[in-house]
Amino acid sequence: MITRPAYLAAPALAMVYGVLRVVDGFDGSRGPGPAWTLGHLAFMGALVLFAVIFRDMWVMLGRNRVATGILVAGLAGIAFAFVQFAIDIVVGFMAADHEAMGPLFDQVQAVPGVPLLVYQAGPILFYLAQLALVVHLAVRRQVKVWVPVLVLVQILLPFASLDLIPVGAVVAMIAFLPLATRPRKTALAHA
Template identity: 75%
Template sequence: MRIHPAYLAAPLLSAGYGILRLVDGIDGSRGPGPAWTAGHLAFMGALVLFVYIFREMWLMLGRSRGATAVLVAGAAGAGLAFVQFAIDVVVGFMAADHEAMGPLFDQVQAVPGVSLLVYQAGPVLFYVAQVVLVAMLAVRRQVPVWVPALVLVQVLLPFVSLDLIPLGGLLALIAFLPLAVSDRRVPAHA
């Protein structure tokens, strides 16, 4: 049995982002500054690892059409979320203080399609793909049934409050443990 570190690192980086976000907000505002930048970079790293994880789950699912569609949607969503976080980092570097960030974000979001693709609908694909891929694995009995339930909870927590992101990262870590320590039997035709 081998440890697959991406399944552990992605949730830990997500939790790290959430913790740094809380630290950044102690003074009553978020960004710009070291905690803002470090937190965003941590989540960008998590997004890259999640694309790898999606690919691994796709392989476990035998590269089926359904799994392929979810992989593509999830990777696109992760890519769009990555762009959002990259914009946040650049705005953080460009702005002298928190108040100066608002007009810069307004300029970016004024570009047609950016608000919808980068800040709204696009990243949702990333979160939906997480749930769907682990649900597909559970249907095939490749992970316990509690895994998709836990992933669903961790995906929904930030919609309740962004301050719950660290808890979501911890739940994702627990949910991905069976995948992190599994033999990940890939179908022979893969």
Template identity: 65%
Template sequence: MKNRTALIAAPLLVLAYGVLRIVDGLDGVRGPGVAWTVGHLAFLGALTLFVPIFWEMRSMLGRSAVASTALVAGVVGIGCAAAQFTIDIIVGFLAADHDAMSPMFEQVQAVPGVSLAVYSAGPILFYVAQLAFAALLAGHRMVKVWVPVAVLAEIVLSAVNKDLIPVGAVLLFVSFLPLMGRRTPVARHVPAHA
């Protein structure tokens, strides 16, 4: 895979976010502050790196309709999650303390459609795309069956308890290892004419 740097950096940035999130909560509250801001910026960086990762996975799968649908869902999910993290960063900058953050979030989420698109259904598409690509790659025997299992575990662990995001990041990295060994995307070979 051409984007080996992205395959390494994305899980590392998710790991950084997970660790900083834990550090930020050591005093009993999360945000605002340096750990809040840097952690959210790290996850935004990871989201950005998933665009070329998803794009190349689609190419590996021969740009099929299912892979293209996964790509579109993934990019939409990335956009929604990025909007959420951007809002979090802005609120963190504007709020004097943790207590001042809640009313700001309530104002944002009161805007019609924002809660659904940015805080619930929208970001889920990002995770659905991760799992879909892993399953498609396994179905085409480009990765082993354990890869989608690792991706599913990463998603479930992070959803069940956000303090497990660092563990999920390690699983994400492990799930990317088989892709790092691929030198080129799978291409459709056309026989040469005599």
């Protein structure tokens, strides 16, 4: 078996973000500072690796139309989420303290389309595509049915509390473990 590092590294970087987010909140506020910046950079790295994961799943699915549509939506979602995290980092560098971040975020969100694309609907495409890809793999019996169930759990956990991001990351690692360790011939059969 060959390990595909992106499948485990992406959730690991998401876990780093989640842990640093919790640590950053110990003083009662989040950002700016090293935990804010490093956590956001870690999640941006996770997003890049998720693009690699999505492409790999697309190849596993035979590059069909449905998978291609999901891939495109997922990559768009990744791009919107990446922009959101980049904005957060820039605001963190520009602000002297947490209170100064609010007006800067207000300025960004005053730009038409930014709230919807960058903070609301855009990033949701990332999560929906992640789920759709693993469901498609499960329907084709390329992964067990529990894989999309765990992916759904890891997507929903942060909606209950953002402090559950590290738990969701562990769930994602478990969900992606069969994909990370699948035999090489699985990938080559569809390449």
